[in-house]
Amino acid sequence: MSIDEVPRVPLADGRSIPQLGLGVYKVSDDEAEASVSTALGAGYRHVDTAAYYGNERGVGRALAACGLDRNDYFVTTKVWNDQHGYDSTLRSFDESLDKLGLDEVDLYLIHWPAPKQDLYVETYRALEALRAQGRARSIGVSNFQVHHLDRLLAETDIVPVINQIEVHPLLQQRELRAYGDAHAIVTEAWSPLGRGKVLAHPALVAMAEKYGVSTAQLVIRWHLQLGLVVIPKSVTPSRIAENFDVFGFELADDDLDTIASLDSGERVGSHPDKVD
Numbered sequence: 001m002s003i004d005e006v007p008r009v010p011l012a013d014g015r016s017i018p019q020l021g022l023g024v025y026k027v028s029d030d031e032a033e034a035s036v037s038t039a040l041g042a043g044y045r046h047v048d049t050a051a052y053y054g055n056e057r058g059v060g061r062a063l064a065a066c067g068l069d070r071n072d073y074f075v076t077t078k079v080w081n082d083q084h085g086y087d088s089t090l091r092s093f094d095e096s097l098d099k100l101g102l103d104e105v106d107l108y109l110i111h112w113p114a115p116k117q118d119l120y121v122e123t124y125r126a127l128e129a130l131r132a133q134g135r136a137r138s139i140g141v142s143n144f145q146v147h148h149l150d151r152l153l154a155e156t157d158i159v160p161v162i163n164q165i166e167v168h169p170l171l172q173q174r175e176l177r178a179y180g181d182a183h184a185i186v187t188e189a190w191s192p193l194g195r196g197k198v199l200a201h202p203a204l205v206a207m208a209e210k211y212g213v214s215t216a217q218l219v220i221r222w223h224l225q226l227g228l229v230v231i232p233k234s235v236t237p238s239r240i241a242e243n244f245d246v247f248g249f250e251l252a253d254d255d256l257d258t259i260a261s262l263d264s265g266e267r268v269g270s271h272p273d274k275v276d
């Protein structure tokens with residue numbers, strides 16, 4: 001698998017993002033360093049971390065050692081809920097850059113809207129300033145519901161290029177995906193494998209067997225064919241490679257229809273209106 005085979009999804013600000021990346025949630029600094037190094041060696045060029053994950057230093061060590069040009073890999077990080085507000089977001093961004101050992105991140109996201117604090121508009125203003133400085137090349141949000149996006153679009157200047165939300169076959173997020181399509185906001189799927197829980201679903205297991213792929217590969221392929229950006233997590237080298245080997249087969253329309261019918265609205269993560 002060569003990097004040229006990973007499609008890039010265009011963003012509304014003129015940039016683009018590799019459609020498949022590595023997630024590093026619940027991974028220590030040392031594990032992040034190892035898994036990012038493995039992933040870059042396997043051809044991944046996109047890493048998704050966050051201040052909250054506590055592993056930006058480990059990610060940064062792997063990037064520093066990888067020998068790639070800065071423009072050949074894409075790094076996302078996020079501001080955590082306890083740093084909302086204009087000044088604290090700017091401070092948190094500086095800390096993230098310092099830990100990552102980078103001058104710029106490719107994508108900076110508000111991790112959750114944290115609606116009780118009611119500071120996400122102010123927080124987003126800080127992201128707009130960081131983008132104007134060029135230190136955040138692109139800016140976006142995560143876990144925003146339609147009503148949060150409506151308000152952000154009404155009260156700020158730059159439409160977020162991405163909304164990173166929980167998406168997997170049991171939670172397909174049709175309303176938010178349609179909203180994204182209508183406003184040129186790319187949908188990025190977190191917990192794309194439902195934290196591993198969807199991998200035992202009998203219909204998916206049977207379908208994967210038919211294609212001669214693993215259930216994880218089938219589900220990642222489904223995300224890609226929906227046009228989503230997808231960031232499966234693994235720290236196991238063989239799985240990191242397996243999750244990247246998804247460009248040599250294509251799901252037929254009737255199988256996409258079957259997966260579409262599995263949506264049960266079941267979350268593996270928290271509801272965005274309840275996280276503060």
Ligand code: NAD
Pocket residue numbers: 022023024025026048049111142143164165189190191192193194195196197199214216217231232233234239240242243269
């Ligand atoms: P995921 O859906 O990617 O599942 C990961 C788990 O699936 C692994 O821990 C492993 O148990 C299993 N797995 C992975 N590859 C496998 C394979 N090939 N075969 C069998 N099992 C396999 O879950 P996730 O880590 O929650 O989500 C992915 C990434 O999304 C995170 O690492 C993080 O970067 C991001 N994320 C963002 C938010 C947010 O609020 N923005 C929330 C959760 C996750």
